[in-house]
């Protein structure tokens with residue numbers, strides 16, 4: 001294990017621990033509560049715990065109790081004594097840098113009868129075939145040329161720029177680079193702007209493929225935990241101010257997997273912290289249009305900080321099968337990004353670009369019937385979970401594609417194993433942890449499936465959880 005990531009102070013730990021109900025010996029309560037904070041992603045691998053003496057003082061416990069709790073954490077593999085660095089948190093079997101294995105959608109190759117909840121994406125909207133037919137009508141206008149448009153078809157770049165203007169961010173087509181998706185946008189941005197060893201702050205949990213892509217390009221990931229409400233702005237400010245961070249990747253718009261939305265004051269504060277510390281902001285706004293209850297009418301993050309590089313996608317708002325996304329770049333870096341892209345590919349298919357341009361022009365944003373279906377799916381899943389698994393804590397997200405459920409036991413991997421055995425594929429919480437094996441207290445459940453599939457998933461989840469929980473000793477849930 002490397003140098004400590006962060007120091008947890010004794011008062012800081014005290015506020016995270018909650019009350020000891022007295023049901024167990026104090027050392028067992030303390031050790032277990034810290035382990036749960038680790039499984040919940042609130043305390044990260046590599047964090048230095050307060051010294052025993054400081055904790056004795058802050059909690060009013062005896063030295064023997066605290067020593068015994070720390071010894072138990074070490075015995076169970078959750079902590080390690082480091083000469084000169086006190087006691088550091090470990091995730092058993094994990095390390096910073098070992099997590100965030102890419103999730104590979106398997107829906108279309110799925111074995112018949114297996115329900116795949118590992119991919120969170122809506123189905124194709126009604127009327128998609130009509131857009132392809134109209135694009136075919138436009139195709140003759142292009143077939144006399146060579147078909148290479150390295151930065152994207154001009155009509156699509158203009159349609160994307162126009163969409164940003166509609167959402168409150170002045171943009172010209174020269175600032176838009178069409179990509180093969182948001183993930184490709186992250187890879188291109190890494191290549192163009194982040195040198196080897198660049199420190200990149202990333203919230204955990206997050207969409208794992210982007211983290212894998214950043215690491216592949218040599219970035220060093222600095223994780224920042226999310227809190228129940230979403231982004232931990234004081235935590236972000238601390239990391240940006242103190243850790244020589246070159247860039248920060250954020251998902252302020254219906255975050256994947258937590259579904260949280262950063263409000264206007266939060267955007268202002270994050271944008272200011274980037275500016276103050278000369279940190280390059282990278283915003284993945286793949287889910288920005290996926291509001292379900294009311295349009296938040298928030299301008300894109302780059303309207304708060306014009307230096308931000310934005311990556312986005314057609315996959316969730318229009319259709320994943322188009323395999324298109326884009327980067328919206330400040331003028332300053334547009335050429336570097338275009339150059340980096342030309343080392344990866346020389347452009348996207350013309351027909352699909354014509355389809356997306358027509359969709360953007362005709363009805364920018366999520367199709368109304370897709371939105372209604374997703375809202376119904378979310379509410380069906382929430383009601384079903386409340387009835388069948390009442391001890392799961394699930395917030396009602398105002399947008400995005402999934403529920404992020406807090407389990408009463410750290411058994412997410414066991415849950416997904418049991419679910420798989422019952423014909424239901426699930427991504428455990430640890431799949432979204434920047435560190436391997438973290439977030440065992442969480443599971444993501446997408447609701448963008450058809451109602452009957454969600455109805456079918458619910459009893460499978462219930463029975464898989466009964467089996468997973470049976471393998472875990474009962475324990476309480478500290479404050480998340």
Ligand SMILES: Cc1ncc(COP(=O)(O)O)c(C=O)c1O
Nearest residue numbers: 181182183207256286313315325
């Ligand atoms: C936040 C986020 N970014 C990027 C992607 C990948 O998008 P694309 O299919 O456009 O590469 C996803 C897909 O799940 C996502 O949720």
